[in-house]
Amino acid sequence: MNSIDAKLHRTDSPHASPLHRLARLAAWLTLFGVLALLGRALAAPEAGRLSPEVTALCLLGALALLFGLSEWLALRGAEPPAFALALVALPGLLYSGVSAAAWPMADHLPTAGLALVWADHLWPLLIAALAVPAGLWGLRTCRELRRQCREAEQINAALQEQVDQRTRSLLKEISARERLGANLTYAAQHDPLTGLPNRALFNELLVRAVADQEHGVRAPAVIVLDLDDFKTVNDTLGHTRGDQIIKALAERLEAALDYGDVLARQGGDEFFVLLADARDREVAAQAAQRLLDALQQELVVDGRRLYLAASIGVALSAGAGDSTDLIERADAALHQAKSRGRNRIEFFEPQLHHAMTQRVTLRSALAEAIGARQLEVHYQPRVDLDTGRMSSAEALVRWCRPDHGYVTPEVFVRVAEDAGLINALGQAVLTQVCEDLARWQAAGPIPAVSFNASAHQFRDDRLLHDVRAALAEHPALAHALEVELTERVLIEDPAEHRRMLTELVDMGLGIAIDDFGTGFSSFAYFLHFPVQTVKIDQSFVSRLPKDAAAARIVRSIIELGHNFSLRVVAEGIENERQRDQLRAWGCHEGQGYLFSEPLPAAEFEERWVATLR
Known part of the structure; x- marks a missing residue:
């Protein structure tokens, strides 16, 4: 101007x-x-x-x-x-x-x-x-x-x-953009619930700490902490109180750290800790113990006294590679703590590296197997205890790795959950079941087949989407499908899951509660959820007829099913005495090796489906 x-x-x-x-x-x-x-x-x-x-x-x-x-x-x-x-x-x-x-x-x-x-x-x-x-x-x-x-x-x-007006406007705009940029930067680097650094900022700080170690300045260490069974607490008290608990625990954990150490929240109930200088195992062990002690103190939420526990994995920088390797070592130690009973501290040991490598390899192989449709679906019949004829069947997924043989479901299902592959796995099983039923239906009558659904599939309506897609291709199979779910799924988000189960029933599917008696068994399930079948867990059936306590539990479940007009299925029947006892108490169906082990689709069709024609 x-x-x-x-x-x-x-x-x-x-x-x-x-x-x-x-x-x-x-x-x-x-x-x-x-x-x-x-x-x-x-x-x-x-x-x-x-x-x-x-x-x-x-x-x-x-x-x-x-x-x-x-x-x-x-x-x-x-x-x-x-x-x-x-x-x-x-x-x-x-x-x-x-x-x-x-x-x-x-x-x-x-x-x-x-x-x-x-x-x-x-x-x-x-x-x-x-x-x-x-x-x-x-x-x-x-x-x-x-x-x-x-x-x-x-x-x-x-x-x-x-010019003056434009200058004032530009100054205001620049100031607003600077504030917005600062807010966005903070939001990108911090957990919105606790205000702690998130995984991205933690990784950045860890990279700097590892660089300092290379110059001989400090020797960092990483602690990974995961609350034990916090999901049950969260589902029982609700997500709002669960968030309050997480915030309170974050304050406790931060107070237990020394100056210069960094606490970050990975998400959910998992926390990361960067120890600025832990040159020996004893320093890291003391820090981890302080964290565990802080978590185990009584916590009062809305008048309720809670006692929480956590599993902790610790990895020292000595012998580690970059920051990613250090986190992976701490994570491997955390898994070791969980596998050894939880509520404990485990340090990374060289032998854990092999297990960690195997888990990563297994994760990649599983993802490839799902994409290439290398998974198999085997079928185990459910037999009417009065007639001895097959009334329905359960679909069970199996994985045979080339050059490795079969991997047990307990191993690869957990890997699928940890790696975020469980939805893809469930969709692959449902697709294969529908294809097998359609092929059998072309030759004659078919049995109803149940398939297992995890809690992950009930989130974001994923299960509904998969079922709709399957029935769009095979509309005649709706009444031949049954969803098996555990009690944990029912208590996680009762209102939302009740809506989803009701939609599944409206499509023609049946609903069964699996492993009944091992979780938070409640009469409310039968009042509020559209359940038609209850399955007695094999841990009770296997003790029959000698264990009186198990007999009372099994008999109570059968009577409960009768009172609510539910069909009762006993899992894990291995001998005739168990079958006869269950039949005498009024159990409708039985499943177990007494009748048949899970069979590949072609063999199951030949031995069991053909009997319905």
Whole structure:
């Protein structure tokens, strides 16, 4: 803006105009000439009469006053009024004319003929006639220049105001963007619930710590902490109270750390700790024990006393590679703590590296097997205990790794859950079941087949989506499908899961509670959920008929099923005595090796499905 202002004043100001500078010079020269002539006239003996010199003096004085008035008014930013010219120029013109008419020029100036005489008499008039338009033109020029200056000043003021407004707007916008950027950066690096650093920021800090170790500054260590069975607490008390518990535990854990150590939340009920300097095992062990002690203290939530536990894995930087390797080692130690009973601390040992490598390899192989449809679905019949005929079957997934043989479901299902592959695994099983049923249906009657659904498949309506997709391709199979779920699924989000189960029943599917009696068994399941079948866990059936306590539990479940008009299925029947006892108590169906082990689809069709035709 300053450059614009300077430019306007440099080009438009009358003080900088060449014309104005010429006018000022003429005015000052005229003034000096007038003073000289005035001194000469006063010195002459005829000074008292109206001589041509006095006439010229009056004319030049008028011109000097004219330019002086113009200069004075221009310096003060005013326009000369029109009557100023008349007051100054016209009296001089009139006086000059009268004097010229009575002046004998021959007495004062040499003449050279009539033309010169007339010129001598008329030159004051000509000068005055030229001076007056020149004065008027000068005044108009000054007036125009002043008008241009005022317009320039107005434009300058308007531009300056716009610049000021734009500057204020830009400053506000920059400030808002800086605040937004700071907020986004904070949100990207911190857990929204606890305000602790998240995994991204933790990794960044760990990379720096490992770099310091390479320079011999410090020796960091990583602790991974996972709450034991917190999901049950969260499902029982609700997610809101669960968040309150997480926040309270985060404060406890942070208070248990030394200055310079960093606590981060990975998500859910898992925390990471970066020990700034743990040069030996004892320092890390003490820090881990403080964390475990802090968690085991009583916690009161809405008047309820809670006692929590956690599994902790610790990895020292000695012998580790980069930051990723250090985290993987701590995670392997955490899995070791969980497998050894939980609520304990485990350090990474070299032999764990092999197990960790196997788990990573198994995860990749499982993902490849699901994508290549290398998983197999075996079927185990459910037999009517009264007739001995197959009434339905359960689909069980099996995985035979090339060059490795069969991997037990307990191993690869857990790997699928940890690796986020459980949804893809469940979809693959459902697709294969529908294809087998469709093929069998083309040859005759088919049994109803149940398939297991994990809690992960009930999140985000994933199970509903998979079932709709399967039935869109095989619409006639709806009444031949049954979903088996555990009691934990029912208590995780009762209202939402009740809605999903109701939609499945409306599609024609059946609902069965698997492993009943091993979880949070409640009559409320049968009141609020559309359940048709209850399955007695094999851990009770296997103790029959010798274990009296197990017999009472089994019998109670059967009576409960009768009271709620549910079909009762006993799992794990291995001998005839168990079968006979269950049949005597009124159990409807039995499943176990007494009748058949799980069979591949082709063999199951030949041995069992064919009996229905």
